[in-house]
Amino acid sequence: MNRVQALELLPEYALGLLDPAEAAELERLLAADPALRAELQPFLQAAEALAHGYTEEPLPAGAAQRIAAGVRTRLQPPTPIPFPPPPPAARTPWRAIALASAAAVLLLTVGLAAALIAYLDARDDAENLRAQLASRAIELPLSGDGARGAVYVSSDFSFAILRIVGLPEAPQGHHYQVWSEGPYGARSAADFEGASGELIVRLPSLPRDMTRMFVTLEPDDAAGDRPRGPEVMSSPR
Amino acid sequence: MTTHFERFRAGDAAAFDALVAEYTGPAFAAAVQVLHDPALAEEAVQDAFVRLWQRGRQFDPARGSERSWILTIARNAAIDLRRKRARAFERSIDDAPAVYAMRDPDDTWQSVIASLTGERLRQALGELPAEQRDVIVRAYYRGQRPADIARELALPEGTVRSRLRLALTKLRDTLAPVREALEP
Structure with missing residues (x-):
């Protein structure tokens, strides 16, 4: 886009009618050319005045409530993107070891063995979750x-x-x-x-x-x- | 008097609901003129308020009025929605902030805008030659580009561009006496 073309497009830019690529190109020229930017000002002022010319019409029934509800819903914190779980890591055979130990010594109560298993399983789960967390760039x-x-x-x-x-x-x-x-x-x-x-x-x-x-x-x-x-x-x- | 928008920009998130209630009617009016479809206009107004939430704190009162800024976002959201449905553009057009960032602060003009009423604006539009008024209404209120207007009116695109440029210049000049009277 040259300067003559940019001058030609100023009214459309002021009215927000250019497509994004055209607008970005024109904005690059405007940023580097104060005289061009000065040419733009009257069109921007006219555009601003035009925003005062809307004639309000009655809203369709329930529209205000639907719009307010829709906006509230869309501004809720987004649901985190579900990441696929990492491949299950081979678990240390604590369960087998613990059970074997329990059977061997015959002195530990079943409750003690279960508590030990639960603790060790939970530790493995925690490690897996931490690995998932670390991967969530x-x-x-x-x-x-x-x-x-x-x-x-x-x-x-x-x-x-x-x-x-x-x-x-x-x-x-x-x-x-x-x-x-x-x-x-x-x-x-x-x-x-x-x-x-x-x-x-x-x-x-x-x-x-x-x-x-x-x-x-x-x-x-x-x-x-x-x-x-x-x-x-x-x-x- | 502090407006809902000023409270929101100052960090009062609760003021946003009141802002939505205040501007739903005008934003709908802006959107429905572009889309000619009330259901789509509702969708565009929702888009506009989400953008307002995201970008509202960037508003600079030195570069434009609150009302025109918010209604420009609503109008742009409507044009964006229409273009997306026509699959004409894959990317969104920008909101008001990018265009407003190109505005040079002008206190005198802001005084003009602060006192500008809808009636005065419509009167100024009425003073334009009919063919220029038609082009400005199509371009601004319906969001039509000169090429589209030229096609509908069976005119050369260059003619439409000239009329648009003249119309904007005359409109601004029509409001200029007020501006000059305010200048020291």
Whole structure:
């Protein structure tokens, strides 16, 4: 997209009519061209005014209740994705050993043997569950215009790795910033320059209640406390 | 007076239910104009409120009004739903926040918006030439792209684009006297 084409698309962009790829491309130009951004302002202002022109109509019967209930349901914490259980580990033959011992010595009571078996079985179960827990890293796929990748989050959210392919180097005076998003809003996780090949960035601990991660193109003078530039990649909402 | 949205943004999650109740009607009006189907509009409004929950705290009052921001999310959710059903796009269009991030803070314009009523806006629309008003209504309230409008009206796409650009500029200029009067 060149500047003339970008100028042509400003009204549609202001009205939110561009498809995501077009919008992302235009946003990259806008981020690097203050004059183009100035051309956009009157269209954005007109669009904002148009939001005041809706004529409310009576809602269909029960619609308000259905909408409120639907929203509440969808905002419930998501059900954890069931992970397939690991292949059953061969259990140490404590049961046999314990029973053999009980039979051999004939002094232990049946109750004592049962307690021992229960304890040892529970310990094996605990080890299996811990192994499952350790394997539950989270993968958040990221996609954007021509770029793809993922954020791999450790099971305890203590660290994560961002891996991206196809994100070009940030334009002069800009950098990329990766954010987590949740009920707390957007929180910066790291900033980085693009690369022509594969890019791997180690991220610090992430909030457990995050619902999405995304990457923006930020001007270098941005404070970094909230996104100011366009989103170039995002995980699914 | 603190609004439900301001309370929600300040971290009061309980205010969200009140926010949903407050904006369900206007959001439905925005969605049904795009979708022409009440059941689909309900679905789009649910989508919009879920997005609002996820992204509401990103709202920057310096860059736009609460009402227009929320209704833009509702309208975009409706356009998104329509596109998904038409299988035209696999990815979602973005919410209001990305477009709003491109806004430069303008206190004077925000004063205009704060006092703008639906009646005044409709009056300003009524002052546009009919062919420009038609294009702006189709593009904004029905979420149609210029190519679709051109097809329906049997006009060259370039003509529709020109009309849209002129209509937006004139609409903003029609509201501009109010703006100038507010400037020191």
